[in-house]
Amino acid sequence: MVMVSTSATAATQVALSDVEVLRIRNDFPVLDQEVNGRPLVYLDSGATSQNPRSVLEAEQEFYELRNAAVHRGAHHLAVQATDAFEDARATVAGFVGAAEDELVWTANATAGLNLLAYSFSNASVGTVRGDAARFALGPGDEVVVTEMEHHANLIPWQELCRRTGATLKFIPIDDDGALRLEEAARLITERTRILAFTHASNVLGTINPVAELVALARAAGALVVLDACQSVPHLPLDFKALDVDFAVFSGHKMLAPTGIGGVYGRRELLNAMPPFLTGGSMITTVTMEKAEYLPAPQRFEAGTQPISQAVALAAAANYLHETGMERVAGWEASLGQRLVTGLSAIDGIRVVGPAAGVERLGLAAFDVAGVHAHDVGQYLDSVGIAVRVGHHCAQPLHRRLGLTATTRASTYLYNTTEEVDLLLEAVAQVRPYFGVAGSGASK
Amino acid sequence: MSALDAMYQQLILEHAKSRSGADLTADEATSMPDQPGVGQCHQLNPVCGDEITLRLELEAAGSQSTVKGIHWHGDGCAISMASASILSELSEGASPDELGEMIGHFRELMRSRGRLEPDDEILGDAAALAGVAKYPARVKCAMLAWVAAEDALRQAVATGR
Ligand SMILES: Cc1ncc(COP(=O)(O)O)c(C=O)c1O
Numbered sequence: 001m002v003m004v005s006t007s008a009t010a011a012t013q014v015a016l017s018d019v020e021v022l023r024i025r026n027d028f029p030v031l032d033q034e035v036n037g038r039p040l041v042y043l044d045s046g047a048t049s050q051n052p053r054s055v056l057e058a059e060q061e062f063y064e065l066r067n068a069a070v071h072r073g074a075h076h077l078a079v080q081a082t083d084a085f086e087d088a089r090a091t092v093a094g095f096v097g098a099a100e101d102e103l104v105w106t107a108n109a110t111a112g113l114n115l116l117a118y119s120f121s122n123a124s125v126g127t128v129r130g131d132a133a134r135f136a137l138g139p140g141d142e143v144v145v146t147e148m149e150h151h152a153n154l155i156p157w158q159e160l161c162r163r164t165g166a167t168l169k170f171i172p173i174d175d176d177g178a179l180r181l182e183e184a185a186r187l188i189t190e191r192t193r194i195l196a197f198t199h200a201s202n203v204l205g206t207i208n209p210v211a212e213l214v215a216l217a218r219a220a221g222a223l224v225v226l227d228a229c230q231s232v233p234h235l236p237l238d239f240k241a242l243d244v245d246f247a248v249f250s251g252h253k254m255l256a257p258t259g260i261g262g263v264y265g266r267r268e269l270l271n272a273m274p275p276f277l278t279g280g281s282m283i284t285t286v287t288m289e290k291a292e293y294l295p296a297p298q299r300f301e302a303g304t305q306p307i308s309q310a311v312a313l314a315a316a317a318n319y320l321h322e323t324g325m326e327r328v329a330g331w332e333a334s335l336g337q338r339l340v341t342g343l344s345a346i347d348g349i350r351v352v353g354p355a356a357g358v359e360r361l362g363l364a365a366f367d368v369a370g371v372h373a374h375d376v377g378q379y380l381d382s383v384g385i386a387v388r389v390g391h392h393c394a395q396p397l398h399r400r401l402g403l404t405a406t407t408r409a410s411t412y413l414y415n416t417t418e419e420v421d422l423l424l425e426a427v428a429q430v431r432p433y434f435g436v437a438g439s440g441a442s443k
Numbered sequence: 444m445s446a447l448d449a450m451y452q453q454l455i456l457e458h459a460k461s462r463s464g465a466d467l468t469a470d471e472a473t474s475m476p477d478q479p480g481v482g483q484c485h486q487l488n489p490v491c492g493d494e495i496t497l498r499l500e501l502e503a504a505g506s507q508s509t510v511k512g513i514h515w516h517g518d519g520c521a522i523s524m525a526s527a528s529i530l531s532e533l534s535e536g537a538s539p540d541e542l543g544e545m546i547g548h549f550r551e552l553m554r555s556r557g558r559l560e561p562d563d564e565i566l567g568d569a570a571a572l573a574g575v576a577k578y579p580a581r582v583k584c585a586m587l588a589w590v591a592a593e594d595a596l597r598q599a600v601a602t603g604r
Contacts, residue, residue, distance in 0.1 A: 372521060373520075378581070389491065404518060
């Protein structure tokens with residue numbers, strides 16, 4: 001019998017181990033390949049994640065056994081497909097802490113944020129009926145976002161403000177990539193109608209204090225929209241417990257295929273909101289003059305839906321649930337720390353976001369003095385390492401950091417400590433390769 | 444030589460650092476010149492944020508005109524910066540037709556996925572950028588300054604008459 005200290009036992013319970021991760025990797029066919037003569041090291045899951053066999057099989061099985069249009073027709077396959085589609089909704093809703101009818105399928109997080117912004121926009125024009133008026137925005141109203149938003153959680157609000165005459169404000173960040181809460185308290189006032197912010201930053205890795213921000217919004221009577229794109233895949237969470245009004249996420253970042261994502265909304269809000277896309281499958285009675293709409297979620301699901309993708313997303317949620325989100329988060333937290341500590345120790349590397357030792361996701365974006373991110377990415381690719389380079393759809397954030405582009409390594413449950421170390425070794429070679437070792441700051 | 448080394452040749456890395464012609468100021472880059480025989484163009488690669496503002500000036504040489512100089516202001520990867528630097532050196536003294544031919548040949552080379560051999564006679568140092576053609580994602584980086592030069596040249600010729 002192996003003796004383990006109690007603290008080590010506790011640690012293995014809250015996080016995956018290298019041995020388990022090696023086993024997990026076997027479930028992901030795409031990871032087993034060589035790139036430029038080296039084993040692929042995939043460190044770009046922040047952009048899109050890979051699919052385990054169970055997810056790929058769920059999608060294929062749907063097409064082989066159950067494919068039909070849902071919510072129409074009474075034939076056998078239509079019933080099977082509808083069941084699979086709605087079971088998937090129940091599974092994914094359970095995974096994120098929502099009731100079934102509070103989860104609306106969308107193509108991805110971007111589509112979800114646009115659904116919300118356009119619904120509010122529709123509530124702001126023409127003759128708005130009944131409850132929808134409470135979502136109307138106009139001059140004098142304010143929408144508050146943060147300086148660290150992905151463009152997906154910025155531009156829809158810019159456009160909503162432009163259309164309605166409302167004003168957009170943003171909560172700034174400090175030099176360590178944390179939101180300045182004293183500024184948030186000043187900015188969120190009774191004029192604030194919507195507070196939209198990211199749960200976790202795709203660039204900084206910062207995990208934002210949802211409870212504090214929700215409290216400020218509640219006190220001001222504002223609606224809270226949470227961009228949970230980087231949190232649903234990586235952290236255990238429950239939208240109800242977080243007490244947000246709306247949240248969005250993307251399937252492809254949580255082991256599922258592209259083309260499927262979700263909007264969570266509190267039932268009474270969703271049912272009061274005007275629809276965004278209109279057409280088939282979302283109506284009760286239609287005359288040549290007007291239509292009555294179904295309650296949520298169908299209210300927001302016009303047209304034929306991504307059915308097999310929803311089924312696959314449920315398989316992904318099951319895979320994550322069975323692995324255990326606490327343990328996934330614990331593992332990635334340790335990889336994140338290994339990244340920051342290791343990268344910061346390399347000459348000429350500046351990691352953005354929280355310092356080593358401070359909570360962050362399992363990702364790190366960094367600047368290499370004297371070498372453009374594009375060239376860094378090219379070098380890493382030549383040794384089989386896949387990272388993302390550029391502004392990561394967060395130009396205002398990069399401007400705030402005084403950078404135009406960074407290199408980002410982002411991990412998931414299938415990444416090993418060895419892979420992080422391979423990245424660190426390769427990054428240490430970059431400045432010597434480009435002949436800038438020893439020289440000053442970039443640009 | 445690995446494909447990576449073929450792209451990042453010493454000559455390229457040196458140009459990326461020394462950056463010939465990169466002496467247009469930020470102020471000059473934001474104001475359009477209003478002189479005959481001068482053209483200016485701004486190009487941005489939204490994917491990576493590489494950016495260049497390039498000013499091309501023609502001067503009379505007898506009955507003909509030639510490129511007096513290309514000056515630019517930019518920020519980007521080694522490939523885009525080296526490419527602008529090389530173009531700036533190459534273009535000096537070229538006639539508009541010669542520069543047009545150079546740009547055309549360079550574009551063909553970049554789009555060839557490595558199948559075309561560069562014509563050193565026409566391209567000079569820019570032939571060293573041939574390795575980029577094997578990396579389709581980087582072709583835009585190499586082309587950035589050349590696309591800007593093509594447009595600036597068109598303006599300069601139009602106003603120079
Ligand atoms: C924080 C955040 N929000 C939104 C998005 C947009 O996701 P999608 O492109 O899947 O709509 C991303 C993806 O990069 C993200 O990281």
